[in-house]
Amino acid sequence: MRFVSLFLNNRLTIAPEMLVSPVKAVPFSELPTVEQPPLNPTFQYDEKLQQTLYGKSLLFDELLFTIEQIQQHYENGYVKYSPGISKTSNGYLCSRCRNEKSRLFAAFSCFRCKSDNCAYCRNCIMMGRVSQCTPLVSWNGPKVKWSHENNLHWNGELSSGQQLASKEFVKRIGSEGELLIWAVCGAGKTEVLFKGIEKALNLGLRVCIATPRTDVVLELAPRLKAVFPNTIVAGYYGGTEERETPAQLVISTTHQLYRFKQAFNIMIIDEVDAFPYSYDKTLQHAVSRAVTPKHFLLYLSATPSKAMKKATRKRTLPCVKIPNRFHGFPLPVPGMVWGGEWKKRLERGKLPAPFLNWLKAQAKSGRRAMIFVSSVSVLEKLTELIKKIVDVPVESVHAEDPMRKEKVTQFRNEDIQLLVTTTILERGVTVPFLDVAVFGADHDVFTESALVQIAGRAGRSKDDHNGEVLLFHYGKSLSMIQAINHTKNMNKEAGL
Numbered sequence: 001m002r003f004v005s006l007f008l009n010n011r012l013t014i015a016p017e018m019l020v021s022p023v024k025a026v027p028f029s030e031l032p033t034v035e036q037p038p039l040n041p042t043f044q045y046d047e048k049l050q051q052t053l054y055g056k057s058l059l060f061d062e063l064l065f066t067i068e069q070i071q072q073h074y075e076n077g078y079v080k081y082s083p084g085i086s087k088t089s090n091g092y093l094c095s096r097c098r099n100e101k102s103r104l105f106a107a108f109s110c111f112r113c114k115s116d117n118c119a120y121c122r123n124c125i126m127m128g129r130v131s132q133c134t135p136l137v138s139w140n141g142p143k144v145k146w147s148h149e150n151n152l153h154w155n156g157e158l159s160s161g162q163q164l165a166s167k168e169f170v171k172r173i174g175s176e177g178e179l180l181i182w183a184v185c186g187a188g189k190t191e192v193l194f195k196g197i198e199k200a201l202n203l204g205l206r207v208c209i210a211t212p213r214t215d216v217v218l219e220l221a222p223r224l225k226a227v228f229p230n231t232i233v234a235g236y237y238g239g240t241e242e243r244e245t246p247a248q249l250v251i252s253t254t255h256q257l258y259r260f261k262q263a264f265n266i267m268i269i270d271e272v273d274a275f276p277y278s279y280d281k282t283l284q285h286a287v288s289r290a291v292t293p294k295h296f297l298l299y300l301s302a303t304p305s306k307a308m309k310k311a312t313r314k315r316t317l318p319c320v321k322i323p324n325r326f327h328g329f330p331l332p333v334p335g336m337v338w339g340g341e342w343k344k345r346l347e348r349g350k351l352p353a354p355f356l357n358w359l360k361a362q363a364k365s366g367r368r369a370m371i372f373v374s375s376v377s378v379l380e381k382l383t384e385l386i387k388k389i390v391d392v393p394v395e396s397v398h399a400e401d402p403m404r405k406e407k408v409t410q411f412r413n414e415d416i417q418l419l420v421t422t423t424i425l426e427r428g429v430t431v432p433f434l435d436v437a438v439f440g441a442d443h444d445v446f447t448e449s450a451l452v453q454i455a456g457r458a459g460r461s462k463d464d465h466n467g468e469v470l471l472f473h474y475g476k477s478l479s480m481i482q483a484i485n486h487t488k489n490m491n492k493e494a495g496l
């Protein structure tokens, strides 16, 4: 968008071009530094705009308000404009995602500012283009007063482990700091959050649950709306967003956190070890930008990273473990099965005998199974072979599969009995009466945490707590042994 700077009421100010034509306009990034207009206490600000914008940093396009309305709030000091992209000594800086890598910037011929060379950030483009000519709009007026009446409507029971973790979380609400809840797969971590969230909301604090996966947002948002019926709850994910909802409790994918600025007093980061949070520095930045200066961070994980485990041992990171599953039965310990040279055999269109025997028995049993493989090429070959050998519904799924969602649903509905998958489904899929096999478990992609997550798919229902987990390998890997020890130790800690 092109802006002009002009004198208005004896003061230098700035305004979008269309509101003050025919003065000559320039792109936002070329404006001189202008002092923020002082807050006019007699101005009747729009509460809806306040609630939408408070704690956020948005593009004009993301706001369902007219440019006139926004500009009026700017002139009266209630809205702030800041550059989306600024020039630095060695390139550009994106103010939304803090990207500074020059390879993640590009320039285009821009219809808004009429420049042939308007630079924009590619790193956060999925949330709308931030370019040199786009200002980021934020709220500069009074804070939103959140409701103090957010009672929890839930009378379920917590397991002993859940209770302990819930208490630790509640105790810390209202103070700064951090806590790791290390909960085994199937521990029931959502219920652990309820009491702490209730306390925070009733103190007038704003809470966010950030997760790397959209399906978690889709699953959690309705659950939280149901247990906090008097609270405004919103889910944020790519595609459909409840963007306009001024929510006190937000469930967001980690990427969508870029939209927020100093918004949350309590930030809960689900699956903190999972991609992309642990790999992407700008996402870590997004978390630190989305929280208020004084804040509390809660991390949830079944498989914390080495760095986190080290911090808990040094006691620099407080940690509470939930070693037992919600239903009280132990975690299935993976078994190791020698599978011979699985790769070579597969290339010759053959399966190792132990795997073949397991496959036939599994098909006969009528129970569902997930078969994890190391790559898409193994996936394709193996699925083709399996389809020739057994006479039950078999499908395969991987990250780029356009039918991924549909296939997972079919698997849940028992329309598929054997599902061959890459590690993409190591988390999230929960179906009862399930066994798990890893074909080629000695491959590098099967790290300790991947194997723990994979094994965590089995035995999650109390009616079928004993699902089988088998690792078919050509030589035990360290990760396999670590994953087995991890599981045994958790069972031991749970007294099982």
Ligand SMILES: [Zn+2]
Pocket (backbone or CB within 6 Å): 094, 095, 096, 097, 098, 099, 121, 122, 123, 124, 125, 130
């Ligand atoms: Zn960016």
Ligand SMILES: [Zn+2]
Pocket (backbone or CB within 6 Å): 001, 027, 110, 111, 112, 113, 114, 115, 118, 131, 132, 133, 134
């Ligand atoms: Zn432009």
